Amino acid sequence: MFKFLPFIRRIYNSISFLTFCIAIGFSILAVSLVILQPDLLEEYPQLAIKNPENIKFILSFTIGGIFTLTIFTFTMVMNVLNRSISNYSPRLIPLILREKNQQVILGVTSGILIYALVMAVFISSENNIDFPPVAAPLAILMGAVSILLFIYFIHSVSQTIQVNYILHKSFLNTKRNLVELMDLKYTCVSRTSDIEWADKIAFEQCGYLNKIRLKKLISISAKIEVDFKLLKRMGSFVLENEPVLATSAKIGKKQLNKIKRCISIDRVEAIDVVEIGFKHLVEVAVKASSPAINDPGTALTAIDYLTQLFLIRKKIPEFNAMKSDKGGTLFFALVDVEKLASACFMEMEAYMADDPILMQKIEQSKEIIL
Numbered sequence: 464m465f466k467f468l469p470f471i472r473r474i475y476n477s478i479s480f481l482t483f484c485i486a487i488g489f490s491i492l493a494v495s496l497v498i499l500q501p502d503l504l505e506e507y508p509q510l511a512i513k514n515p516e517n518i519k520f521i522l523s524f525t526i527g528g529i530f531t532l533t534i535f536t537f538t539m540v541m542n543v544l545n546r547s548i549s550n551y552s553p554r555l556i557p558l559i560l561r562e563k564n565q566q567v568i569l570g571v572t573s574g575i576l577i578y579a580l581v582m583a584v585f586i587s588s589e590n591n592i593d594f595p596p597v598a599a600p601l602a603i604l605m606g607a608v609s610i611l612l613f614i615y616f617i618h619s620v621s622q623t624i625q626v627n628y629i630l631h632k633s634f635l636n637t638k639r640n641l642v643e644l645m646d647l648k649y650t651c652v653s654r655t656s657d658i659e660w661a662d663k664i665a666f667e668q669c670g671y672l673n674k675i676r677l678k679k680l681i682s683i684s685a686k687i688e689v690d691f692k693l694l695k696r697m698g699s700f701v702l703e704n705e706p707v708l709a710t711s712a713k714i715g716k717k718q719l720n721k722i723k724r725c726i727s728i729d730r731v732e733a734i735d736v737v738e739i740g741f742k743h744l745v746e747v748a749v750k751a752s753s754p755a756i757n758d759p760g761t762a763l764t765a766i767d768y769l770t771q772l773f774l775i776r777k778k779i780p781e782f783n784a785m786k787s788d789k790g791g792t793l794f795f796a797l798v799d800v801e802k803l804a805s806a807c808f809m810e811m812e813a814y815m816a817d818d819p820i821l822m823q824k825i826e827q828s829k830e831i832i833l
Contacts, residue, residue, distance in 0.1 A: 481563065485570025486577050493581035496595045511596035518586050521599045525579045525606050532613050533572045539620050540565065562623065568616045575605040626761050630747060634768040637740025640674075641775050644737070644797075649681065651782035658690055662713050663706035666728045672701050673727040674735040677785065677793065680725040685791030687718055693795035698736035701728055737776070738798050744769050745807050749814045752821060762815070763824055769807060770828040776800050777832070804832060 512518055582598050622628050672695050684691050690711040695701055707726060714722065733739055748765035751758040783796040808825055815821040 481566040482570035482573060485567065486574040489571075489574030489578040490581055493578045493598075496598055496601075497582075497585045500593055500595055512599040513594070513596050515586055515594070518594065518599045519583070521602055522579050522583045522586065525602045526576065526583065528606060529572060529576045529579065529609055532609055533569075533576060536569055536572060536613065536616055539616070540569070542624075562619070565616065565619055565623075568612045568619075571612055572609050575602075575609050578602065578605065626747075626751075626758075627764060630744065630761070630764055630768055633740060633743050633747075634772065636734065637737060637744075637772055638775060640735055640737050640740065641772070641779065645779055647677065647785065649677075649785040649787050651780055652784050652786055653780075653782045658692075658711050660692060660709035660711060662710045663694070664708040664710065664714070664719065664722060664726075665704045665706045666701065666723070666726075667703060668728055669701060669703045669705075670728040670730045671732050672697050672699055672707065673729050673733040675727070676725040680722065681785060681787050681791040681793050682789075683718070683721055683725070683791070684793060685787055685789035687714075688712075688790065689714065690792040691722075691794065693793065696738075696798070697795075698733045698739045738803060741769065741772060741803060741807055744772070745810055748811055752811075752815045752818060759818060759821060762821055766811070766821075766824050766828055770831055773800065773804055773828075773832045776803070804829075 512521070579602055582602065586594055586598075674697055675693070680691060692709040694706050694709055701707055707728075708722065734743070744765045748762040748769075750756055751761035751765065777800055779797070779800075781796075781799065784792055784794045786792045808829060811825060812822070815825065
């Protein structure tokens with residue numbers, strides 16, 4: 464069962480999930496109109512279109528126009544992804560694919576195309592006697608809406624392709640993860656773990672340890688009165704059958720299934736882990752400073768965002784365990800802020816040593832953080 468959980472999460476977070484659901488909704492609408500035959504234009508008979516030849520012409524015109532727009536929209540998305548891979552970092556692509564407005568636009572255009580195709584099948588059938596008079600006017604309305612959505616889509620893609628927009632989105636995603644940690648209603652403690660761990664939980668598949676469900680895991684800990692300890696840092700790679708979580712007592716099969724559902728081992732690098740957000744901004748800064756890209760302005764912007772994130776990170780006290788009021792305890796820790804800063808700036812300094820402006824910016828950032 465747990466082998467399919469990462470697969471289900473990938474489907475849910477993919478660019479195709481929302482698009483597919485919207486397209487299915489349009490196809491259900493088309494079939495419902497044909498089967499139920501609702502008289503939606505009873506009060507407006509002048510809008511009803513009942514002539515089969517006119518309906519075929521409208522549907523064929525809609526299919527051709529929407530098909531062309533759909534090709535353009537998908538081509539633009541692929542160009543944005545290709546540009547992001549070439550100029551920034553391929554690890555930022557999941558952030559771009561999270562744009563819900565673009566997924567909605569792709570879903571609507573695909574759904575209108577499916578609606579017109581389904582209607583064309585029914586109107587072309589020799590056994591079909593009645594045809595909903597609202598079908599063709601609705602297709603015309605959908606075509607007009609798709610044109611407006613396509614105009615907005617061009618505006619949205621033109622924003623997405625800008626590096627400042629991508630950096631800002633990565634910054635906001637990391638900041639949101641930091642704020643979520645600060646807003647957790649748990650007591651953060653720093654103490655040595657003198658607990659004898661009786662059992663360890665491992666997974667059969669290998670992959671990256673994604674952001675775990677902290678609230679649910681601590682709630683289970685309080686309910687069954689068992690302490691947990693995360694043996695791997697979130698975002699790190701987990702080998703097959705490598706222990707991920709230690710427990711202070713033996714866990715039954717029923718509880719084990721609940722615990723495993725709180726942990727995700729996936730092939731995709733976790734973008735909702737705090738340290739991974741810092742890593743992505745460093746990668747963009749390093750790549751922008753390379754001779755191939757030669758974009759020091761982008762590197763300066765990435766360093767500014769990193770500086771702000773470090774200031775937010777310093778507000779989180781150092782801890783190695785979270786404890787709820789009901790007694791649930793989970794031992795885990797973020798990367799020490801000094802070690803994280805040292806790793807980030809050390810990597811940037813190695814690649815930016817020949818650029819005096821970038822080195823000066825790094826020194827200013829260090830002073831602000833310290």
